[in-house]
Amino acid sequence: MRREAEPSKLDESSRRVLAALVDHPFRPRANLLMERRSDGSWRFVATIPSPTGDSRRNLGIWLDDEHGPSLEFGGWHTHADLWDLDPAIGLRRMLDYLQRIANGEIVLAEAPTIGDGMPFRVIDVCDREEILDELTSPLVSGQMRLLSWSGAEDTVLDDLLPRVTRP
Numbered sequence: 001m002r003r004e005a006e007p008s009k010l011d012e013s014s015r016r017v018l019a020a021l022v023d024h025p026f027r028p029r030a031n032l033l034m035e036r037r038s039d040g041s042w043r044f045v046a047t048i049p050s051p052t053g054d055s056r057r058n059l060g061i062w063l064d065d066e067h068g069p070s071l072e073f074g075g076w077h078t079h080a081d082l083w084d085l086d087p088a089i090g091l092r093r094m095l096d097y098l099q100r101i102a103n104g105e106i107v108l109a110e111a112p113t114i115g116d117g118m119p120f121r122v123i124d125v126c127d128r129e130e131i132l133d134e135l136t137s138p139l140v141s142g143q144m145r146l147l148s149w150s151g152a153e154d155t156v157l158d159d160l161l162p163r164v165t166r167p
Contacts (some may be wrong), residue, residue, distance in 0.1 A: 001035070002045065002121065005033060007121035010042050011067060013044075013067040013069070013087075014044035014063055016035050016091065017091065020092075021061070021120070022090055025099070026094050029049065030046050030047065031048075033045045043067070044063055044080070045060070045124065050149050051149075051151060052151035054147075054151075057147055057148075057149050057151070059098060059101065059149065061098075068090075070159055073108065074108040074122075074147070075108075078097070104152060104153030105124060107148045107155075108121075108122060108146070108148075109134070109146060112119050129131045131160050144156065144157040
C-alpha cells in the first residue's frame with residue numbers, strides 16, 4: 001500500500017531522504033510517497049517520471065531492507081552506501097548522480113540482442129574511456145541505443161565515435 005509521504009510516520013532514514021528531496025530541483029516533478037513494510041512500518045518511496053512518458057526511463061528512490069537509500073534508473077540501480085559509508089555523504093553523492101542522469105550525462109544502454117530490449121546498464125557519456133570500452137567490446141553492438149532520462153540526449157553508441165576518437 002502506498003500513499004502520500006507523512007514525515008511523522010516515517011523512520012529516521014526515510015525522513016532524511018525526504019528532507020534531501022524537499023529542496024531538490026526534482027521536487028516539483030517527484031511523487032513523494034510512503035509504502036508499508038511487512039512489519040507495519042512505513043518507508044519512503046519517490047518516483048520521478050521521465051518527460052518522455054517511457055516508464056523504463058523513470059527515476060526511483062527508495063529505502064532498501066537495511067534502510068539505506070537506493071536510486072533506480074530503468075533496469076539499473078545503486079545504493080547510497082556504495083557511494084560512501086557515511087549516510088549523509090552517500091546520499092548526497094547518489095543525488096548528485098541523479099542530477100547527472102537528468103542532465104543527460106548518464107544514459108541507459110539498450111542493446112538489440114537483449115531478449116526483451118530492457119536497458120541493462122548505464123553509461124557515462126562524458127567518460128571517453130567508458131565509451132571506447134563499449135565501442136570496442138566484442139559483446140556489444142555499435143547499434144546499442146543510449147536512452148536519456150529526458151529523451152533529449154538519445155543516441156546510438158556509434159554516433160559517439162567522433163567524440164572519443166578526436167585527439
